[in-house]
Amino acid sequence: MKITVVGTGYVGLSNALLFAKQHQVTALDVDKKRVEQINQKISPISDSCIQNYLLETSLEATTSAKKAYQHAKLIIIATPTNYDPETNYFDTSSIEAVIDDIQKVNPKALMIVKSTVPVGYTKEISKKLKLKNLIFSPEFLREGQALQDNLYPSRIIVGEKSKRAEKIAKLYLKATVEKNAVLLCVDSTEAEAIKLFSN
Numbered sequence: 001m002k003i004t005v006v007g008t009g010y011v012g013l014s015n016a017l018l019f020a021k022q023h024q025v026t027a028l029d030v031d032k033k034r035v036e037q038i039n040q041k042i043s044p045i046s047d048s049c050i051q052n053y054l055l056e057t058s059l060e061a062t063t064s065a066k067k068a069y070q071h072a073k074l075i076i077i078a079t080p081t082n083y084d085p086e087t088n089y090f091d092t093s094s095i096e097a098v099i100d101d102i103q104k105v106n107p108k109a110l111m112i113v114k115s116t117v118p119v120g121y122t123k124e125i126s127k128k129l130k131l132k133n134l135i136f137s138p139e140f141l142r143e144g145q146a147l148q149d150n151l152y153p154s155r156i157i158v159g160e161k162s163k164r165a166e167k168i169a170k171l172y173l174k175a176t177v178e179k180n181a182v183l184l185c186v187d188s189t190e191a192e193a194i195k196l197f198s199n
Helices: 010-020 032-039 048-056 065-069 093-105 121-129 146-151 163-175 188-198
Strands: 002-006 024-028 060-062 074-077 110-113 134-136 155-158 182-185
Touching (some): 010 024, 093 121, 121 188, 134 163, 134 188, 163 182
Parallel strands (some): 002 074, 024 060, 074 110, 110 134
């Protein structure tokens, strides 16, 4: 399967490498230096597990959205959504910009949001943009051990109750080292709340 991961911070890069051994994965980032480092098999993040996996996989990184989105079946969005204590809100503008670009290039691709978002965000943005292919799936990763946490998860949560959500959960489980993680397909709002309470 062709998978694209948007954002190469610790969440995005660990998700990209999780799937890179079994799938054709492209990592997209606006930072040219990060893209060059990944293509040179140098981790832009201090994480020994990520560095080792980079050497073992054929992960390709690019700054070209068109190249990254074309023909992708699954697009994982892991862009920054920094919390602003003044407005008491997460800045989700990077997610919306990515969704907008995807709609122009590959509107049928299934989009998985891994970024932290406010409770109710997925339903709200799906309704606003008339999307039927956006799913929230929280991550529970520690900086410096992000790939390790992806390879050995205690739970995999997908914010939708559907057959495709079950397929996504199983896709993640298949890519892990240990296959005993709890799989939960719950309402998107519940998944968003689980993520916020776990932070």
